[in-house]
Amino acid sequence: MSVVALTLRFFRRTLADRFAGSFSGGLWALFQPLLQLAITSFVFVHVFKARVPGTDTLGYVPFLAIALWPWTAFSEAVLRSTTVIQDNAALIGKVALPREVLVVASVATSFAIHMVGFVAIVLILAVTGQGIHLAGFVPAILLYIPLCALALGFALIFAAVQVFVRDLAQALGQVLSLLMFGAPVYYDRVQLPEQFRGWLDANPFTFYVESFRALLLDHGDISMPALGIAMTTTVAVLWVGHRVFRRLDAHFEDFL
């Protein structure tokens, strides 16, 4: 069986599902991030008067936007993929297929949609002169690869476990929002009291937030050890995810 063709087929189907019934179809993928950007910038800049500490040139809107889109892609990919096996119970019980395909397609869909949004946001910020370093654009896109792999690793674990323990998806929403506030998405590392800063590094997403900012906003920098740890974590999570999924895969239909 051509796994690639199958993944593409499911990818297209999930993508179509996402926008099925909406008037604008795919346009919504572009429109939504813009709307979201407008709202967040209004709330944070005009209501909370938020600003990035230690700099006058960098506005809060690009600071937040550059971190928020990768996060949305990551968290949505993990959350949506968790129920993907359960949601396709009818298919799994009747047709033989490599089930990883469903998880891969689901993760890929979330990333595809939010990467389109990300590119659009970066371009808008660049055009409106918000201090975007376009030289960092290509590395930033490349940074999505390990991020996507990390999401896939988690998604494989959660999707497999969700078949057995249905409470997982419920709990995961809470855990993810905890993870978001536990990473410097809405704030900067230096705003945190000294003794808590080290904790940020325990969050696998911290590296990505800070790296995206370093690449596109020249805010902070990427340390080599942190990069090494992040890549090792990604590979480890992906490996564990693959093993867990393989082990439980044969028993899915017994518990669906």
Add this chain to the structure above:
Amino acid sequence: MSTPLIQTRGLGKSYPKVHRSSDRLRALGRLLFTGVDRDRISVLRDINLDVHRGESLALIGENGAGKSTLLKLITGVLRPTTGSVSVNGEIGALLELGAGFHPEYSGRDNIAMSATLHGLSGAELRKRLPEIIAFADIGRYIDEPVKHYSSGMVVRLGFAVIASLRPDLLVTDEVLAVGDESFQKKCVRWMTDYLDGGGTLILVSHSMYHAQKLCRHACWLRNGEVEMLGEVFEVTQAYLAFHERKLASAQPVHEVVAAQGLEFHLLELSLNGESRDTPLLLDRDATLCIQVRVHSRDGRVPVVVVGVVRADGTPIYGVSTDMDGCAPYRVGDEEYVGELEFGDLALLPGGYTVRAHPMDPEGVRLFDTMERSFMVRGATRELGFVRLAHRWIHDEAEKAS
């Protein structure tokens, strides 16, 4: 001998007992850390099956015997709990109505998904799509969501995909019967073509007629085990006979008269010289010789009645000595033997029972009853119990002569 297309060895499947949600957690823990889960209900045990290329196998059995589970194991939808399945080819499965179709998507879209699931690449699919749509022949419905289809249209769509794929093995059941006349004809034509071209078929059927028509071999599954495996006629007949016996035993059994001490009672009933309890096996058109030994208390000559009934008790033929103006012969002071021979037994293959009774010389009172069963083997698709003497008229001229 070539490697079989399908080979199963010690194949078994069991399901976990999941009553409460805590069971699920426990099962997850066991599976993750030890890879085994003990607390299970077994639905299929120790299946050893070889299906060779070009073979056609019917899978028969009662509901819950494990037929679907076996098919799902063969097609790879389920993973075996014990044993192994090896498959050396492409399998096309056409089982439940609309399995694998998504109701919200159009027929065209579902064809694409279904074909991809069967391993067709994008380029190949584009090439074959018109052919598939033409075969399904459902007109403008092809672009409507499948949820608006009639069941016949769903089957058309499913079959069209399989037909274009020409898998090495086709696994199907009576789902095809849903289609209308013209589509069924098309399916049968395709199937015959497919089988002639060396295709392999596994058919799950509750209709012995279909099984015998399309398959050469049959496998009878009972309570998750192979009860019988062999030539289709033999297996289907044994299966039918089993059902007839089951039906008969469900009916209240005649009270056996405590015959000893009565004026007449039976000593022995033997078929072709055998008086064992195991059923006698006969070939078609064989000779059946029935011998009835009767004890006569007063030494009077009894009337012997012999009847043949189907395994479920349906009477087929009965005759007595006095009807034919004969009498049993004497072998001792108080013992008589009635002997009857059916030459060229016209019974069709299946399970039967011979029943014998003694009656008083006046042919009024019936005393004892004894039964022996026998089976007629053979391959035929004729219907009913008995072959009636017949000939087909070939043309008008012959009719006139």
